[in-house]
Amino acid sequence: MAATAAVSGKRRVSKRQLRDWIAGYLFASPFIIGFSVFIAFPMFYSVYLIFVEWDLLRPPVFVGFANLAQMFKDPKVNLSLYNSAFYTIFAVPIQLTISFTLALALTQKIRFRDFYRAGFYMPIIVPLVASAVVWQRVLHPEFGILNEALGWFGIEPRMWLFEPRLTKPAFIFMSFWMIGRQMVIFIAGLGSIPESLKEAASLDGAGTFGRLRYVILPLMTPLIFYNMVIAIINSFQSFVPAMIMTEGGPQDATLFVVLNIYRNAFQYFNMGYASALAWELFVIVVGFTLFQFYLSRRWVYYEEGE
């Protein structure tokens, strides 16, 4: 900006600039204070907490690396990581496939497109607690509509939320219901692909799939990447469905990472141990996100310039 250039050009700070600086800090002060109080300080504080044992009744006791050592061999922790990873690895790619396919279909010349879009989007406006309550019953072995519908095709009823083998798949299936967000982003992206590019591809002899493969998909990679990063972050932090529908069961099949952290902190009151687990999740999520940004250079296409 021009003003910044002026600052570096001149050594002396004019009165006006000084006023700007003060105003700048004043207007930004909610964030500066908020960041310090609600983000930076808690993060440092939780680093300290990793090394203490604290049940909130007695004063904290310094335990060194005991929490970390315990964390790496705690079967529940490893199970919760496995559960979250399983959920994420299967849910996210299928979610992206469904939402992308829906977006493609809903940018075709069919009737009632607005209705379809609103319909697929609708589950997003159902409050998460309410949708967990409904899905608990959708998946009910005796009176749920899923088993009823499967029965029409001669499929035997299943104990979705009561059989450890089936619970995670049921959760993954439920997550497909909530892809409206991703779909809207994809539709927005598809709408902004220049017609001229598609025409050029057709003139070069590209068919329907050729255009999809060589024009549409490459142009959509930034949005696919964006949706993927966010879906992975959200999936790893999924909490409400497991808390409401199964309370982590059966046999810990839906004990996801955040649920495990919540329990350690607010049911067992192990503040130190819970902080260690939270940092483990933090390292995994941020590490994974950075890794994706690194990989994205190989497959995500950005237009030159802007």
Place this chain on the structure above:
Amino acid sequence: MTMRSDRQAQGALATDWQSTSADPQAGSVLRPRLDDKSRSGWEIARLAVLQVFMTLLVITFLVPTFWMISSSLKVSTEVFAHPIVWLPQDPHWNNYVKAFQLLPLTRFIYNTLIIVLFAVVGTVVSSALVAYSFARISWPGRNFWFALLLATMMLPDVVTLVPRFLIFKNLKWIDTWLPLIVPYWAGIGAIYVFLMRQFFRGIPMELEDAAEIDGASRIRVLVQILLPLSKPVIATVAVFALLQHYNDFMNPLIYINSMDKWPLALGIRAYNDSYTQNWEVVFAASTVMLAPMVAIFLVAQRYFVQGIAMTGFGGR
């Protein structure tokens, strides 16, 4: 780094599904031929199949919600009937009366209203102030703080969960609404600040320059010139913050103990836990929680869609 993907998301800002569907080129993504003969028999058949398939699929997506609402009006024998009763014989509104009697549902609604109102106003006010600073004033350290703001978008909330609880416990804020409101007055909703900043930057400076020459203070420039021009982004931020706070389950779960201070999210869980045999009552309470969202969605549809298209983040 986050900038890139956000710029993408920001591109989506300009869209809502009404305008995309009016856009002629949006419809032709996979059209096999671009000449006038494209609507051949094959093409028509393909679109017809797609039409049927989409209809079936959208019905499938709507069924759980429909089932919830219709079951909230059933008598218990209809809820547990085989085969499924899709529509109650005659709507049993008494389930709603029961829902309001069994637990203090009116109280939950009132609590939610207050919490969401203060949290959303705080989000809008603080985001506007901070965004103005990042967009319009040059001050040393601005880029540093802005980078920090963007970095917080990648931060999993869980890492500050325990220490924040301890801070609020020290402040004696446990079992009050303050932890659900105060942090949101501090402009730490990075995505909201970012959206507003981008929007402010798109507004020409001339008006503000003129006002400043006339000696208007910066706060007056923001309130009287910039904000009136920023209604779309304010609405988007407000609707999206509304969704976030209305949905929020974990924070109330951690901070609010007394039932008379619970928001709806905790209330619905209580119905679910306490009335396991009365599905119709649980469904009625859930429908009560859903209703305002549907109403707001119908009124402010485009802001919902913009909010989602812009961020994809949210309290999930």
